[in-house]
Amino acid sequence: MNDRWRRPRGTQDVLPPESARVERFRRVFYDWAERYGYEEIQTPVFEQTAVFVEGVGQATDIVQHERYTFVDAGGTSLTLRPEGTAAVARAYVEHGMNAWPQPVRLFYWQPMFRRERPQAGRFRQHQQYGVELYGAEGFEADAEVILLATRILAAVGKTPRVRLNSLGDAACRPAYRQALVAYYAEHRAELCEDCQARLEHNPLRLLDCKRDQHLKAGAPDIRDFWCEPCRDHFAGLTALLADLGVEVDHDKNLVRGLDYYHRTVFEVDDEGLGAQNTILGGGRYDGLPARFEGPAVPAVGFAGGVERLLLALGDAWPAIRPARVYLAQIGTGTEALRWAERLRAEGLPVVTDLLGRSLKAQMKDAARRARWAVMVGGQEWAAGRAPVRDLVTGTTVEVARDELAAWLRARIATLAQEQDGQEER
Ligand SMILES: [Zn+2]
Ligand SMILES: [Zn+2]
Structure with missing residues (x-):
């Protein structure tokens, strides 16, 4: 075929029988989300650009390098949805969901768009599944969301192991952030180019860098900075999860790439996928609706990529032969x-x-x-x-x-x- 007709780089056509595997997983996800009382939300494929710049954060890769942004014929700057949480927060505020019976439990299954470097299991248009729980600030809400995530992964044959951390809150994070900047500033000359910039704009992400691993061990430990409410929240969450049989590893260097997180962050890995091995991630983002001039409501959720999960499952989770x-x-x-x-x-x-x-x-x-x-x-x-x-x-x-x-x-x-x-x- 002439190149001019080919699908854009980094995109995919999902053909049978792979499409049947996608549908099989979609049913598992909907089934488990509904068992926990979550209801579906669908937001537009594009939003006004400000929603993601404000919502996801100016200093993130998604906003800086990976946006699909265009100006329409009316002169409005629009961006293809790169992730679900900011869009749902915008909808939450716009529809006054804080007046609904609380908490509000939502799930989505939608395509996301990021101009990433194409690699196995990563696409510029990919399908995400996720949940958002609004209006509950106790650790029980974090536990519900993490339980639901592990249930979904267990239902497709994974033995999920959760890595968990707390990034603190407005009371204790600033001191930690300061200590982190001070530590890395001492090693400025050893930092990679990206991290030189992170030091100024997004210091928590210094811990994420794959190239500067050797510096992590000496970095300040977030646990030494948690205030008492943050400490209690984390202790309550880990105790409840242990009670319910969910294995959790505390990873003090887990920060996640987006800057809206508050207290809880968590990820689930897959050993088979190599360096980029996270199959699902989430956390708490209590400050997010306020960024859209909404009420200060607590929120917690997770999202995962469908393609990455199906890749990780491989032949262990085949398309089911149609009962035809x-x-x-x-x-x-x-x-x-x-x-x-x-x-x-x-x-x-x-x-x-x-x-x-x-x-x-x-x-x-x-x-x-x-x-x-x-x-x-x-x-x-x-x-x-x-x-x-x-x-x-x-x-x-x-x-x-x-x-x-x-x-x-x-x-x-x-x-x-x-x-x-x-x-x-
Ligand atoms: Zn680096
Ligand atoms: Zn705190």
Whole structure:
């Protein structure tokens, strides 16, 4: 293909069967979010640029280097949504959700846009899942959000290990920040170019640098700076999570890239993904709605990338073979087509040949697309019996034609139950 028609660099087409894996995960996410009482929010794909500059923070990579910003025909500066939290906070303020029954539990499943360097599992348009819990400041809210995150990852077969930290609050963070700047200023000459700039604008992110790892060990420890309420919040959270069986590692260098965090930050890693191995991250951002001139409400949440998670899961979490029925026509005629229509009307997913192929060719085709093949038009069929082949086990049974729909429906229900069983724990 001529390059001019290719999809933009860093984007992807999600094709079957990968699209079925995405959909399989989407259902797990919606199911667990709903079990915790979260309700879906959908925000626009683009916002006025100020929402992200204010909301995400001027000094972040997302805002400085990775924005897709354009001016529309009316002269308004718009930015494609790079992350969910700032957009949801904007919606929270705009719709006065602080007047809703509290707390407000929201989840989203939306594409995000960042002009990042393309690499495995990282796309310039990628799908994110996330939750936002507004109006609860106690550590129990942090625990609920972390529990939900671990439940979702456990449902797809991961054994999530959470790294947790507290960045302090307005009372204690400034002193820590100052100590951090003082420490790194002493080592200014050893810092990479990015960190020289971070020292001025975003000192907490100095701890994030992959190149200046050797300096981390001597850096001031945030725990020495926590005020008493921050200390209590962290202690309460870790004790509650331990009680509920969630394993947590305290990572004193965990800061996360965005500057709206307050107290709790957490991440879940995957060993298989190499250097960029975080599959989910979140934290508390009590000050965020106030940035949009909204009320001072507490908030906590997390977000994860769908592509990165599916990459991390690999073959251990395949697309499920569709519970589809293939009606193969023996000889010529339209009996299979007419029966397909009848079964669809009864709620069953059914495909037929459409290409006039031999029975043998149809069965080969069926093995690729369906779970069962029903042979229509032979002697058994004429006698009121439907031969049904299970394309996974290879066995064939005869079912009374009149009972075909009910028989197939029962089989599909059994399969669905088995699959849910796998994803419930
Ligand atoms: Zn650095
Ligand atoms: Zn504090």
